[in-house]
Amino acid sequence: MNGVEGYMYPNEISLFWSILIVLYPYITGLVAGAFILASLERVFRVEAVKPTYRLALLTALAFLIVAPLPLVLHLGHPERAPEMYFTPHSTSAMAMFGYVYLWYLMAVLVLEIWLDYRAEIVALSQTSKGILRLIYKVMTLGSNNVSPRSLHIDEKVGWIVTLVGIPSAFLLHGYVGFIFGSIKANPWWSSPLIPVVFIFSAMVSGVAGVMLLYMAIMKLRKQKIDMQCVDTIAMYMFYIFIIDFSLEMLDLVHRIYEADESFRSLDFMVHTKLYFSQIVLQIFIGTLVPLFLLFLTQVVKFKEIVRKRIYVLCGSLILISVFAMRWNVVIGGQLFSKSFLGYTTYKVALISKEGLLVSIGLMVLPLIILAVLLKLLPPWPEKRPQAAAAD
Amino acid sequence: MNISRRHFLILMPAAAVAWESVLAGTPEQAPNYKMSDHWWGMLVDISKCIGCGNCVRACQAENNVPDGHFRTWVERYHVDDYHLENPQVISPDGGKEGFPSVAEDPNGKFFYVPKLCNQCADSPCTQVCPVGATFVAPDGAVLIDQAYCLGCAYCVQACPYGCRYIHPEKKVADKCTLCYHRITKGLTTACCENCPTGARQLADLKNPKDPIHEFLRTHNVQVLKPQMATGAKVFYNDLDGSVR
DSSP states (O other), X not given: OTTOEEOOOGGGSXXXXXXXXXXXXXXXXXXXXXXXXXXXXXTTXXXXXXXXXXXXXXXXXXXXXXXXXXXXXXXXXGGGTTHHHXXXXXXXXXXXXXXXXXXXXXXXXXXXXXXXXXXXXXHHHHHOOHHXXXXXXXXXXXXXXXOHHHHHHHHHHHXXXXXXHHHHHHHHHHHHHHHHHTOTTOTTTOOTHHHHHHHHHHHHHHHHHHHHHHHHHHHHTTOXXXXXXXXXXXXXXXXXXXXHHHHHHHHHHHHHHHOOTTHHHHHHHXXXXXXXXXXXXXXXXXXXXXXXXXXXXXXXXXXXXXXXXXXXXXXXHHHHHHHHHHHHHHTHHHXXXXXXXXXXXXXXXXXXXXXXXXXXXXXXXXXXXXXXXHHHSOOOGGGOOOOSOOO | OOOOHHHHHHHHHHHHHHHHHHHTTOOOOOTTOOGGGOOEEXXXXXXXXXXXXXXXXXXXXXXXXXXXXXXXXXXXXXXXXXXXXSOEEEOGGGGTTOOOOOOOOTTEEEEEEEEEOOXXXXXXXHHHOTTOOEEEOTTSOEEEOTTTOOOOOHHHHHOTTOOOEXXXXXXXXXXXXXXXXXXXXXXXXXXXXXXXXXXXXXXXXXXXXXXXXXXXXXXXXEOSOGGGOOOOOEEEETOOTTOO
């Protein structure tokens, strides 16, 4: 049969989870990682990364708004998606998505951004004109008090929200890993390490994403990149990436050493169908190369321009690597038969509901949303308006 | 509460729609059928299966199973003495039209294995459904409320036996229901009825007079992938260790 080697159960020949389901953990991972970077400054007082604090929050929000779209688009009946909220099945990991998502969106991200920007929103609602004035007025939610005491309360509550946000970010992405890790029918997924690996790869991808965005936006705005900031981000990225890589290798070595009934089948898959995406792209180009380069930046004093180039290269490779990791988990987990006797093939359609163009659109959409958010809520210190008067 | 005639006229159709929604997943009424009196499963006697494909054809005709998807299928195993762990398995078009003939193999054996949903009592597919659209009925049949299913395919991933698929037209999960519309009326399943050798037998484990009890006591019967601990209720007689 076309695209099938060996024996697949006849219902397994086509994949039921497509590239859209690859995007889903990738996008939620970027959200969780961006938030963790923001919390570095807010909770752990790493002052050096302050220039990216607000950008990280807005990036997390832009990607979080898009996060459920690939899931909903993939459903056979998207119109029934609200049933997950109204009649969730208590034993289903997936049923919790709606609640974890809403909690993270409304109780963490939106609240933190609102508290952080509230004084500026109030000022903008007084100084803007036309439709913008109306938008800012709505965004104040009727809370116009910007007295020092009130702002102090904002600061305190914002700190608590960030504190709650850290475990929430872990929950958001760890739970995505659990969706896969808890499927005992699939030995490629079934592992308690999967949620942990997902969390660390999420952190590294989100941090890399915000770092690249920060550098690109500074370039576009013709402003100087704060090198102390990106050096610090790169250092954290390096350490998190080491943990992530160690966990992934632990998983791999454990599988190889244990060599259970599925091993021969999975080993064959890694050496054939997943060879490029896993060995070449994810492990070699996407992990070992950036780890080596980042290591160099920690031990050798490079010139600023060299460091910038290394960071851009490493950030890009990390984003590719983490995408490849999601691909290898989601698609790789469906390429072999649960009989362990055969393999199938996945080809991404260009134009279809779950095709390449839609996927590209879903990756561009958060950037468009981010551009609007940056316009609406400028994170740059020099653009901060002063509140006209305290009520 | 006072309801005016105008309000009543508005509420009636809304109530009718709501009631239809409530009833959407309810199986067709069967007189005298009491769910709690049954616990359905199936017995598959591998030594009797001749790989004719009658069961697959009967199932597809009875349940309008779309081409390329299978509520039941038949596999042919070829196990030789030197590769006990790596059997050669085929199932051309689910074994619907039977199998190509083969010469006797002095160093190995051929046998047929009919497959279908195992109607697991602890089914991993029902566990993961985000809205509970698939469930274990009180009579042990694992069913899908297709008017409620989102079509997320999480259950397809969770089934260790490859028994589920997404229906290409209905865009919802689909699988063997043990011909629920038939068994609740006292009939047997389409596959059992059309098996010329009696290799498949519907079994009611709550019926003390069902011959399944005697059979289970006196034969070497196993379930597929027992390590999955799914509480499978499709019992295989003469199951070779190489079968997955």
